[in-house]
Amino acid sequence: MEQEYDILIVGGGVVGSAIARELSRYCARVGVLEKNRDVCMETSGRNSGVLHGGFAYDTGTLKARFCVEGNQEFDHVAAELGVPFQRTGKLLVGSTQKEREQLQRTREQGIQNGAQGLCFVEDEALHAMVPQVVGKFALLCRSSGILDPFLYTIALAENAALNGVKYHFGAEVTAIHRADGVYHLQTVVGKFSSRWVINSAGLGCGAISAMLGLPEYKVVGSKGTYIILDKCTGPLLPLPVYPVPSNTYMGVHVTPTVDGNVIVGPDAETVSLADCPDYGVSQAHMDFLAQSASALWPCIHKADYIRNYCGILPKWVDEAGVIQDFKIEANPAAPNTVNLVGMESPALTAALPIARYVVRLLAAQETLVPNDAFNPVRKPIVRFAGQTKGKQAQLVEENANYGELICRCEKVTKAELIEAIHNPLGVDTMVGIKYRTRAMMGRCQGGYCQTRMAEMILAEKNKALTDLLYARDGSNLFTERVKK
């Protein structure tokens, strides 16, 4: 049996989920085919978590245009979708005359792009902002910010799902053919059909593009490693600090997270996307990060490491290897498709403007009827941590489960975990619940809470012990009961 849709989106990352959410404003049967068990398992969840200002991209590109648009609307978006976000601003720090000239060019480009709040800060003012920073001046972009990339992607997807979009997980697309004006998609979990196909497959964009019969775009991966530092470092870094960028690379930077950690990275290593992504972190990369970021912000100590990770950006390049703009096309060579290629940075910032652009391409060929029931608001899980004592007391009074702390480091309560386990997307992996609550994300990395989380997921979802997944298919945590 084929499952029928009007529009199928291949890839449920931040771009795919933004498209799903924007399409849920209309009456159509929309489905998302996601190969992983959750929505932010690849590039969307593996980045710096920065809302970019839009100054770093060539004027006139889609990257510049959508980044600026996404930046300017984000206060509203974050409020509407319940996403942790702070407009912290961001510093590009330099010391030499040459670097000052480079930053002046960056500023001029930013102004042309429409980026807001770009100004220079000199020595004293710079060190008043970040006392430890090494440098003599900086370009400050006041409009830059930090956000939770997991919760942003999840919020878009949940809002889409609550407005009628159907997510299919574990649904890696293996073949696509078109007959009688209908696309038939073969996946590892069954067959799907749809009149429209949108390729937002991220790292897999080249492969899906080829399956649709579109040009074989050359897409390479740019792999970046990050180190996460303990929350004790957070107060030392109120806003992201970057070096002076080159034309193609932002440089190793330090970024505070909305939850008070600091992340160090990324470097940039070109990798092939032919095979499954290799998210392995090497010692050499970690050492390089610590060394180069310390030249900018000398507060990086191994004693504060709590985790490391990698992300891979899909970059569309020309024959000479020069990185291209976002490619977003409704190419008549494959009728009724929208093809998105090279959705790298700043796609996190630009996701909703990209999505609206995709909808416009689609609406040019298809009558879209507004969905009167569409609700743009997604209510987040109310967190216990970070509330006033009065509000915490009220939460416990209303729901006793708020009085039971499951994750000690991040102060996540049983109430939040139960709500997360029953999320609208039906995700029930350990990492899925982690991304939704922050349990296991603290300095003990699940030493205290993971046994409790595992038990809660099994009980709440009435799951067999051996079916509990850590993150991906095949990541089963348990083999059997110790005593039958």
Next chain:
Amino acid sequence: MKCIEKEVVIIGGGPAGLAAGIALYRSGITDVLIVEREDTLGGILRQCIHDGFGMERFGETLSGPEYAQRFVDEAMQLGVPYLTNTTVLEVSGDKQITTVSPAGMRCYQAKAIVFAMGCRERTRGALGIPGERPAGVFTAGVAQSYINLNNKMMAKEVVILGSGDIGMIMARRLTLEGAHVNAVFETQPYPSGLPRNLQQCLNDYQIPLYLSHTVTAIHGDSRLTGVTVSRVDEAFQVIPDTEQRYPCDTLILSVGLIPENELSVACGVLLDSRTKGAFVDENYQTELPGTFAAGNVLQVHDLVDFVSQEAERLATGVEQYITSGSLPQCPIFIRAQSKISHTIPQSVSGTRDVVLSLRVRRPHSNCTITVRQNGRVIASKKMKKALPAEMIQFTVPQKNMEKCGDWQVGVE
């Protein structure tokens, strides 16, 4: 929120908190409250179902739960007040304690606070072990909790990094539950855990221990498929071309314990960078007057018996603090010389006998641990073998002490 007044609030109902609570109660300080976040008292001992506990204290060998139960029973018989399923959210410098439980948020104003929160395990992320992030990498204590408390088995083919006591105990436990433990790797050139565990948990089960080795890569994108292990030199640098790959589905990490001092630090307690626990004087009082620390939150112990004894000595100080309102100044500092990693306490008054706890940095044989004041030996202990894995304890008698002059503790 109105604060409830208490003479002593004890944070943590594990072996240290229980022993302190019982001793205080017996000494007449009955307005105490033990606050425990788990739903039963006993702390980490509840999951330590192997035996070997209690030889020092009770002269017999008990399992962890049995050892804990003796204290729980005593606390119950005495009627020592306690709360379970209650987490301390915050401690302020003026000794207000905010707790949360399903029954609600509470505030307590204490005259004295006992920190007895124990420790947590060092993780893969803290070590920065390179590689991928599959399922199947567990700290030894988490694996122990899954198997012994949660009835969940996670392993078939196992590699263990770190020869700490829990790592070796889990090597045996996993073997008994049907898993195959390939090997234990230790970065140091000597075992990290106790000799008896080396014999009873590894040698008796023919599990090889490789010293001066570490894990240099973790493989697998969903479940662990293997680890790469390399040899390291004296400076713990990886020796090139010594990599060997071990297929396995589980990697157990027993790579160190870190005293859990978030609450103490937040209220202004100073930590010793060597112990990661508080600086304490002979009464186990931290530098924030009226706050005390004992057990693994102060220094990581190898024997729970010593934890109980330390907490009982702490109780003597707390009792004196409550009854007289203050404790004698402790202006004499104890300096650990290069071969000693740390001492507890770090300062003394010179007016009473003091039990000194310490560890050596590296193994020594046929040596003497000496305490010198103003050049004169005031206490010493002859040791056939002094191992970093074994905490060394002895009493420094008051009669040998002078009123001023820091102590130097060394290996001779």
